[in-house]
Structure formats: C-alpha cells, structure tokens
Amino acid sequence: MDDKDAAVELEAVYTEMLQNNLEGLWRMTREVPEVKPYLWRWDVMSRLVNQAGSFLPMEELGERRAVFLFNPALKHLAGATQTLYAAIQMIQPGEVARAHRHTPSALRFIIEGEGAMMNVESEVVPVHVGDLVLTPNWLWHEHRNEGTEKVTWLDGLDTPFVFGLSAAVYEMHPDVYLPETKPRDITSAGNSQSLLRPVALEPDTAAPQHLVYRWTDVEPALDRLAATDTTSPYDGVAIEYAGPNNGHALRTMGCWMQMLRPAEHTAAHRHTHSSVYHVHRGSGHTVIDGQRFDWKQGDCFVIPSWAWHEHVNDADTPAYLFSMNDMPIMEAFDLQREEALNESGGHQEITSTFDPAKAAG
Ligand SMILES: [Fe+2]
Ligand SMILES: [Fe+2]
Numbered sequence: 168m169d170d171k172d173a174a175v176e177l178e179a180v181y182t183e184m185l186q187n188n189l190e191g192l193w194r195m196t197r198e199v200p201e202v203k204p205y206l207w208r209w210d211v212m213s214r215l216v217n218q219a220g221s222f223l224p225m226e227e228l229g230e231r232r233a234v235f236l237f238n239p240a241l242k243h244l245a246g247a248t249q250t251l252y253a254a255i256q257m258i259q260p261g262e263v264a265r266a267h268r269h270t271p272s273a274l275r276f277i278i279e280g281e282g283a284m285m286n287v288e289s290e291v292v293p294v295h296v297g298d299l300v301l302t303p304n305w306l307w308h309e310h311r312n313e314g315t316e317k318v319t320w321l322d323g324l325d326t327p328f329v330f331g332l333s334a335a336v337y338e339m340h341p342d343v344y345l346p347e348t349k350p351r352d353i354t355s356a357g358n359s360q361s362l363l364r365p366v367a368l369e370p371d372t373a374a375p376q377h378l379v380y381r382w383t384d385v386e387p388a389l390d391r392l393a394a395t396d397t398t399s400p401y402d403g404v405a406i407e408y409a410g411p412n413n414g415h416a417l418r419t420m421g422c423w424m425q426m427l428r429p430a431e432h433t434a435a436h437r438h439t440h441s442s443v444y445h446v447h448r449g450s451g452h453t454v455i456d457g458q459r460f461d462w463k464q465g466d467c468f469v470i471p472s473w474a475w476h477e478h479v480n481d482a483d484t485p486a487y488l489f490s491m492n493d494m495p496i497m498e499a500f501d502l503q504r505e506e507a508l509n510e511s512g513g514h515q516e517i518t519s520t521f522d523p524a525k526a527a528g
Contacts, residue, residue, distance in 0.1 A: 200240040202248050202441065202471040204455035206521055207236050209446075209465025212255045213319070220257050231264075232257050233322055236443075236467055239526070246327035247469050248441035250493040251420070254322040258283060258312045266309035266340035272417040273302045274323040276445060276489050278465065282314010287378050290349040294320075297382025297447060299408055299489075303417055309345050321445050321467070323491040325419040352379075363388045366405040366423065367397045370414020377416075380408050389426040389487075401436045401507070403427045403478065415495040425488045427451060427480035435477040435508035435515050440494040442470045449486025453478045457518040475508055475515055 168176070184190055216234045223232070233256035236247045247253040256275075258264075260282065277283065277298050285292050285300050287308045294300055302308040312318050329335045362377050363385060364370060385406065393404045404426040410416040421440075427433070427449070435454070444453075450463040455476045460468050470476050480486045497503040508515065 200244075200249075202241065202469070203239050204458060204460065204469055204471055204474055204521075205238060205247075205526065206460045206462060206466060206468040206523060208523055209463070209467075211523070212236075212467070213465065216255050216257050216319070217317075220259070235322075236469075238469060241327070244327045244330070247443045247467075248327070248471060248493070249331075250325060250328040250496060251441060251443050251491060252322070252324040252326040253443045253445075253467060253491070255319060256322050257317055257319045258310065259317050260312050260315050263311040263344070264309055265343050266307055266345040267338060268305050268307045268340070269337040270304055270334055271324045271326045271329045272304045272419050273308075274417065274420065274422060274491060275300045275302075276321040276323070276447075278319045278321060278445075280312075280314065280316050280318030282316060283310060283312050283318040283320070285310050285379075286345045286347065288349075289345050289347060290378070291347050291351045292379050293352060294379070295382065297385070299380040299416075299422060301378050301410075301416055303376065303378075304419075307340055307345055309340075321489075323420065323422075323443065325417070325493070325496075328419060328493070328496060362409055363406045364409040364414065365392050365395075365397045366402060366407050367399045370407075371409065372411075372413055374409045374411050374414065376411045377409075380422075385424050386487075389424065393426065393428065400434045400513075401477075403431050403433055403480075412495060413498060417495065419493065419496055421492045421494045423488075423490045423492070425478070425490070427478055427486040427488065429480055429483045429485065432479045432514070433477050434513040435475050436505060437473050437475045437508075438494075438505040439472050439502055440492045440497045441472045442490045442492040444468050444470065444488050444490045447487040447489050449480060449484060449488075450482050451478065451480040451486050454515050454517055457515050459517050459520040461520070477508075477514060 220232050233254040235254040277294050277296050283294050288306050389404050398404050406424050408416045408422040412418045415421040446462050446466045452461045456474045
C-alpha cells in the first residue's frame, strides 16, 4: 500500500470511529474551557437587575429575580467559575419565595436594604447588610421581604459542580410555606468567636454548623485580628466563616471576609481553588495574572484556579472583601495546591488593565 492509499484508509478509520462515538486519543485537542479572570461593576449589575425587575413580577420569574454572573468561558454552565455560581438577587417589599430544598448548597450575602427574613428549617432569621446566611444541602428554606424597601443580596451556589455530577435534586415544600416552629433568630445568638476563624490558623473540625453570621460580629473580629500576628501575607486580615465541614462553612464552599488595611499590598500567590469576590466596602485593585482589576463597593470579580493574584487597598480607609471559594472540594479530593511568587519581590508585573467595556460580549 502506498502512502496515499494508507492516508485514505486511515481517514476512513477516523470517520468510522466518529460514527461510532469513538475517537483516537492522539487526535484529541484540549477542550477544557479556560476560566477567565473577570470583573462585574456594581452600577451595571444593580441597574440591570432593577430594570428587568420593574418589567417582570415575581410570579413570572419563577420567584428568581436574580441575574447571574457568567464567566466568558462558561456561559452555558451558568458559572462564575467551574464550580461556583454567583448572582445578584433583588426582592421587593411584600414578596415571598416559597419553601423548597435542593442538593446544591447556597449562601446569601446581604448587600443593601433592610426587612428581609430568611426561614431555614423553620427558624426565621432577620438579615441585615453584611450578614451571611447559609442554606446547606437539603435544608428547607424560604425568604420574604417584610420591610418597606427592596433588598439586594449576592447568591452563591455550587451548582456548576453539582450539575457536573448530575446530582441536582430540587423539591418544593408540600405546605408551600414553612411553619415557624423555633424562636426567631436563635441561631445567630451563638458565640461569634467560634463562628469566625483566622485563615492563618488550623481549622477546628469540631465547629458546629452555623446558619447565620452577623456583620456586627465580623467587623470587630477583624479589628481584633488586625492587632495580632495571625494575619496573612497573601490575604491581609482574613477570617473564614467557620463550619463543621473540615472547618469550612459548607461541604462544597468556603466563605471568607478579608480586611485590607489602608495602603496594604499583599504578596502574590496562586492556588488550585477558585474564588468569587464581592467588595463589601472600600476601593482598590487586584492584579490577576498580570492584569489589573480596579474595584469599588459592590463590584464582583473572579480569581480562576491557579491564577497569580495580589490585592491592593488604594484608599486611606479599610477595604472589606467577601469571597466564596471551592477549597472544600479541592481538599476533599486532595487537589489543593498553593504556591507563592518568589520572583520580583513577590509582586507581579502589571501588563494590562481590565476594561469591562472592552471585555464584555
Ligand atoms: Fe433555594
Ligand atoms: Fe488567594
């Protein structure tokens, strides 16, 4: 057989492979989507959620007036990263979302507005700006706005991960709304010291499951931590919302609050876990793989897996960064790796500045 005949015959083999859903490993191109660093501006997110919400009553939205943040590489996965979903949700006075539960775990970080109530497993908890509420896998939950102003929060879920495992199960409550069988707000009356762990310390694996973490506990805890030497060169004054799952708030997601002191500039590092950040207060910038991302209050940004990053507070007041991450998943499968940047004094060279107008679309 000459070379030409061999090539024709091989092409026929390849064609027949594809017809039978088979492929040669040597022909495979790498098609894993590359999660990109990205930043969403608060003024844009807030305006579009409110504009869409003014046209659409809650009933037409399946009770989900939430606009999700999709990574440019992951539109069809509805993921900010390969494991983390994030959305901005707004609820009007008087609105109620019916009780349900699901295998994806969820968190809510309150951004603005007073009057929202979360009912988790029949305990009603009023929530305020800066509070974090968890709805771990399969706990019943509903929410309502009993106040007089709209309330906006950040939703975080592990749905890209759970959908990837085809393990998402969802159920509405048979009674539509949850009974209120426990005293209001009993959970958040716990000891805040046990709720909040400096990230520089080893986790306490015996920590109980908390559902609510109050900003009024977090802010003074950060101030106390700032006065100690258990701060992190990579993360500043950083606290993890502690939980029973090997020290993380949820089995699949960890939650952090970081305070960057005025002019603080952290050292660069990278790790296999990915994170979605939300700027609770302050302004500054984060350099991700050499690209500068300027942020201010309300903005959200993504640090992909294994991307170099360092944070800078550009203001003369503290900056507070809330973040969720998939560290528990990485640890569960022994995939957690972390590396410090040793060259250039531990800082990256800035090669470009992120412009949302150019990056969109
Ligand atoms: Fe839910
Ligand atoms: Fe980091």
